[in-house]
Amino acid sequence: MxxxxxxxxxxxxxxxxxxxxxxxxxxxxxxxxxxxxxxxxxxxxxxxxxxxxxxxxxxxxxxxxxxxxxxxxxxxEALADALLTRYGDLMTERLAAIEARASGLSPSQLADVLVDFMLDMSADRAIALPLIEVTQEAEEKRAHIRGAIRRGLASILTVLDTGITQAEAEGLAVMLLYLLKAVPQLACNGSEVDEPLIARIRALVSLYLVNELPHAQRLANDAS
Amino acid sequence: MxxxxxxxxxxxxxxxxxxxxxxxxxxxxxxxxxxxxxxxxxxxxxxxxxxxxxxxxxxxxxxxxxxxxxxxxxxxEALADALLTRYGDLMTERLAAIEARASGLSPSQLADVLVDFMLDMSADRAIALPLIEVTQEAEEKRAHIRGAIRRGLASILTVLDTGITQAEAEGLAVMLLYLLKAVPQLACNGSEVDEPLIARIRALVSLYLVNELPHAQRLANDAS
Amino acid sequence: MxxxxxxxxxxxxxxxxxxxxxxxxxxxxxxxxxxxxxxxxxxxxxxxxxxxxxxxxxxxxxxxxxxxxxxxxxxxEALADALLTRYGDLMTERLAAIEARASGLSPSQLADVLVDFMLDMSADRAIALPLIEVTQEAEEKRAHIRGAIRRGLASILTVLDTGITQAEAEGLAVMLLYLLKAVPQLACNGSEVDEPLIARIRALVSLYLVNELPHAQRLANDAS
Amino acid sequence: MxxxxxxxxxxxxxxxxxxxxxxxxxxxxxxxxxxxxxxxxxxxxxxxxxxxxxxxxxxxxxxxxxxxxxxxxxxxEALADALLTRYGDLMTERLAAIEARASGLSPSQLADVLVDFMLDMSADRAIALPLIEVTQEAEEKRAHIRGAIRRGLASILTVLDTGITQAEAEGLAVMLLYLLKAVPQLACNGSEVDEPLIARIRALVSLYLVNELPHAQRLANDAS
DNA sequence: CATGAATGAGATTTCATTCAT
DNA sequence: CATGAATGAAATCTCATTCAT
Incomplete structure (x- = not known):
């Protein structure tokens, strides 16, 4: 068949x-x-x-x-686990790719890149998985994946040459990750993308980064 | 099942x-x-x-x-539905209460009020419900509740005398609601509240409101 | 129904x-x-x-x-376990009853009593259970039941006043138990009891007891 | 299943x-x-x-x-059947071999030979097979094998020159077979052989044969 | 009305057997 | 022929729901 x-x-x-x-x-x-x-x-x-x-x-x-x-x-459970793992691998991999070409970006450019990245991921249906209730062991795996993603985001923030420390970056990353999760959740009602909403999120992410990253103002000006 | x-x-x-x-x-x-x-x-x-x-x-x-x-x-399903209804009623009711005493607040004060409100609600465990998968009919009810909450938030924003229109306010409310949802999700790891994280969210909500509300700067100054 | x-x-x-x-x-x-x-x-x-x-x-x-x-x-497994337990309880209980009225019996009378006892038990279909292959844990329970039955048989032998020690009695009980198992296995082909075969088993059990129990000869004569 | x-x-x-x-x-x-x-x-x-x-x-x-x-x-089923067949063939063959050299043996010597034979067979793990549940057709085959073995044992008994008839011998064989089955069942707890128990069985088999075979006493004396 | 034993549709899982590679 | 992936009937087990007590 x-x-x-x-x-x-x-x-x-x-x-x-x-x-x-x-x-x-x-x-x-x-x-x-x-x-x-x-x-x-x-x-x-x-x-x-x-x-x-x-x-x-x-x-x-x-x-x-x-x-x-x-x-x-x-x-x-094994299937859910595999899906979770795949999701984690995918995220880590792509975040690493972003990190590789992040060094010269301005905060608002980075915001765009990250939002686009999430839009990409939401094409992958696996994103719904983080919502799933599961067994003890799976919760641990999810925590692990969240940690990996957070560290990935933090790494990206540090290569931006904004004078931010890794510790500070990880603090930011928690909120940043949360903001980014909005993308698949809010943007994909049904099948089509809600462009104005996406624009709003871009603005918010950008606002957040510019505001929180030291030297960001300067960088933002440089980039403009 | x-x-x-x-x-x-x-x-x-x-x-x-x-x-x-x-x-x-x-x-x-x-x-x-x-x-x-x-x-x-x-x-x-x-x-x-x-x-x-x-x-x-x-x-x-x-x-x-x-x-x-x-x-x-x-x-x-009836039980889930009742829970959903209760949640909706509770939210609407409390948002109305906030609206009643919102008129004189500065954006950052409002941010605090809203975050506190969500902390209150997260004590109510029913908040987890919005995440759950259910039947077609329940999805409609959820959409309805989301709408009600969004309108409630929007109303609050309009009474702030920032010159914002109802339509603009509703646009803001979508993002605002999303930001507020972070409170129960991020704040309540285990049993205790993660205070630094809450502070971060307060700051972000405040930042968002100040930035998006016309005349907000002026209002912010007035309030200080 | x-x-x-x-x-x-x-x-x-x-x-x-x-x-x-x-x-x-x-x-x-x-x-x-x-x-x-x-x-x-x-x-x-x-x-x-x-x-x-x-x-x-x-x-x-x-x-x-x-x-x-x-x-x-x-x-x-729980069902098999319950069946096993029931079987063990039944055996222990009935062996105790036999022990209570065993003191005056001659070896060959005891042989008859024991064979009758097994015939009774074989009416209970649970006897087939000892044959069942099962999990680790069930094997332990079976060993335990076997032990209990062996000790029950041994006790009966000691009350016979043949001067046998408990240790010797337990040694005998192993073989005796095995001989008795023959009753349900050999006697109940189909539904009717094979009387001549039963007679053979009675004779063998009697022979074994008379031969192995000290003073048995004397007791046998007394009883006759 | x-x-x-x-x-x-x-x-x-x-x-x-x-x-x-x-x-x-x-x-x-x-x-x-x-x-x-x-x-x-x-x-x-x-x-x-x-x-x-x-x-x-x-x-x-x-x-x-x-x-x-x-x-x-x-x-x-074909596999189980083949195993059963192999077991039957093996038994028949070896019983024939024993019969060939049985003529001069005393009952207790024969007892030893038969117990040794069963010890040998129990090395062959296939012996467990007779216990297993199977289809109708397999049950028939098992009955057939049992019959063959019984006849084999009976033949051995008749060549012993004890004046026993074939019919009587077959009657004895039923019990004898049952006694012999004890060998693999009781002797092989785990991996090592329980020698004292084996000795007990030898004694019992010997006792049974001496007691049941006409002229056996005489033969026993002759052999000593 | 409260209770919880009973019900059976349907979900998860296993395994004898087949057949494309 | 050998291989082991694929198949699906049937087994084990769960749980929403009913109904006798």
Whole structure:
């Protein structure tokens, strides 16, 4: 049923299952199958929450036999975990990319970059995951991911040459992260992006950065 | 998680309280029973999400017999709905109260008032509810509540005499509401309040209001 | 469905569920329901073994809804465990009864009593249980039950006034127990008892006791 | 534990080896593969019972791909059946060997020989198999094997020149077989042999034979 | 009316068996 | 032929809801 052989799944490679108990597919087909499952899982979890999501629906939506689903993810929790991990990896990776080209940016330029980054991520449906209620162990993983993202954001702030210390940067990052979360939550009502709202968020993020970063005023002027 | 053995019970006819299906208890005992159920329901929904919560646990946590629980809330959805309604009512009511004494406040004073208000509300655990996944109909109710709150916030902004129009105020309110939501989410890690973080949020809300409200600068000076 | 209210279940009272996780039924109906489940469980486990038995079949055979079955025995293992416990209790109890009236018996009379006792027990279908493969924990419980039965048998041997020590008696009991197990296994092919075979077993048990018990010869003569 | 997706495969046609369905491997590699599977099968069936054993585990334990396992034994039942057959063949064969050199033995010598024989067999783990629950058809095969063994034992008893008839011998054999079964069951707690217990069994078997065989006393004296 | 045992639809999970590679 | 991924029927188990007591 359905070929979907090659294609897809550039990101699926990153997924660390390891200790999760999930199985690594050997053949090409398996890899795209896993990608489809993760995709469907993200969707269903996002729509129904962890408790409301059913493995049956995820299987159906990814056109996977229930048995195959369980071959790759031996537990509902394992699937949620994999999704969480994938989300964390994705975020970390992209934040690192941003950091690499952040050095010359003005605060408001950075604000734009970050908001765009979140818009990108919200295309990835996995973003809904952070909302999911789960087991003890998953909560720890989520805390870990949040920490990683916060550190990533903080690193970006320090390379901006605003004289900010790592500690201060991490303090800022908490709020900044929260502001950025607004992007997928507020912007994506239904399917289309609410441009005016996005503009507002850009302004707010920019305002926040300019206001909180030492030397930011100067930098802002330089950049203009 | 699913509907079982539904067959439009004969008792459901007795049901009142809007279209919710929740029964209004006449005796004192009944009222406190309902309060306990709502309390427990808020807790459990917050902890486990809608799908993960079980009527049995809610009954146990509120020391109510499962049969009695179903007397007051003939459906899990009815209970969630009642909780949502209560939350909406509470918010509207308190926002009205704030509006009543808002006229003379400076933007930063208003920021403080609003943040305090959210801290108050987060004591009410029902706040977690807005996050939960539910049926179509519940989504509409949630949208409705969000709208009401937004309008309430907007009203407060207009009485501030900053020359802002209702339409502009509603635009601001969207972001403002989002910022305020940070309070329960970020402030209440575990049981104690993270004061420095609260201070940060106060500053940000204040910054946002001062920056976005016309004449705000002047007002801010006046108030100082 | 089906009344089976009072009646039955004189033995069901003995069943210790406690740590098992099984629930104690409060009403009369529940008690007979539990008895029916244990009955069916013993049958099905005996026929198909632990792995081959299905909760669904046990539910069907005891005319219990699957949900009710799981209310009383939250796990297949819990049911097996309860059955095992019941079996152990029954054996211990009856062995104690035999011990109480054993003092004056000759070895061959004792042999008859013990064989009759096993014939009685084999009416109870639970006897098949000792054959069941199960989890680690269940193996321990089985060892424990075996030990209790062995000690019970040993006690009976010591009250016979044959000058045997407790230690020697326990040694004998191992073989004796094994010999007695032959009764349900060999005697009950299908539904009717194979009398000649029973006679053989009686003879063998008697032979064994007379031969192994010191002073037995004298006692045997006395009794004749 | 149940039959799934059965549909009289086309490959099943190739099957030979009695009605079992097991395929006779032609190459050397195939033969050792089959041996490994039988070995693993005996182990797993013994540990978990028929219902609890999984083809996957048997495959893993014999380091065989699941597909290959199914090439040799097209059904779980076929594997159990083959194991049963092997066990029957082994027993019959060895009993015949014992019969060949039994003619001059005294009853107690025979007892020793038989107990040693069972100790040997218990090294073969397949002995656990007779205990397992299976299909109707397998039960018949088991009855058949039991019969063969009983007749084998009876034959041995008749060559002993004790004047016993074949009919009487078969009667004795039932109990004798049962006594002998004690050897693997009681002797092999864990991995080491419980010597004192073995001695007890030897004594009991000897006692039984001496007592039941006509002329046995004389023979016993002759042999001493 | 309160209670909690009973119910069964449906969710999660397992495993014998098949078949593309 | 060997391999192991894929399949789905059936098993275990959960929980919203009902209803006898």
């Amino acid at each position: 359905a070929s979907q052989k090659s294609s897809a799944s550039t990101t699926a490679t990153v997924v660390t299952r390891a200790a999760t108990g999930a199985v690594a597919p050997k053949r090409e087909r398996g890899r795209s199958r896993v990608a489809a499952i993760l995709e469907a899982g993200a969707e269903v979890f996002a729509e129904k929450g962890y408790g409301g999501a059913t493995m049956t629906e995820i299987a159906a939506r990814s056109k996977t036999a229930i048995g195959s689903l369980y071959r790759f993810f031996p537990t509902k | 699913a509907s079982q053995k539904s067959s439009a019970s004969t008792t459901a006819t007795v049901v009142t309280r809007a279209a919710t299906g929740a029964v209004a208890p006449k005796r004192e005992r009944g009222r406190s029973r309902v309060a306990a159920i709502l309390e427990a329901g808020a807790e459990v929904f917050a902890e486990k999400g809608y799908g993960g919560a079980t009527m049995t646990e809610i009954a146990a946590r509120s020391k109510t017999a499962i049969g009695s629980l179903y007397r007051f809330f003939p459906t899990k | 089906a009344s089976q209210k009072s009646s039955a279940s004189t033995t069901a009272t003995v069943v210790t569920r406690a740590a098992t996780g099984a629930v104690a039924p409060k009403r009369e109906r529940g008690r007979s329901r539990v008895a029916a489940i244990l009955e069916a469980g013993a049958e099905v486990f005996a026929e198909k073994g632990y792995g081959g038995a299905t909760m669904t079949e046990i539910a069907a055979r005891s005319k219990t809804a699957i949900g009710s079955l799981y209310r009383f025995f939250p796990t297949k | 149940a039959s799934q997706k059965s549909s009289a495969s086309t490959t099943a046609t190739v099957v030979t080896r009695a009605a079992t369905g097991a395929v006779a491997p032609k190459r050397e590699r195939g033969r050792s593969r089959v041996a490994a599977i039988l070995e693993a099968g005996a182990e797993v069936f013994a540990e978990k019972g028929y219902g609890g054993a999984t083809m996957t585990e048997i495959a893993a334990r014999s380091k065989t791909a699941i597909g290959s396992l199914y090439r040799f034994f097209p059904t779980k």
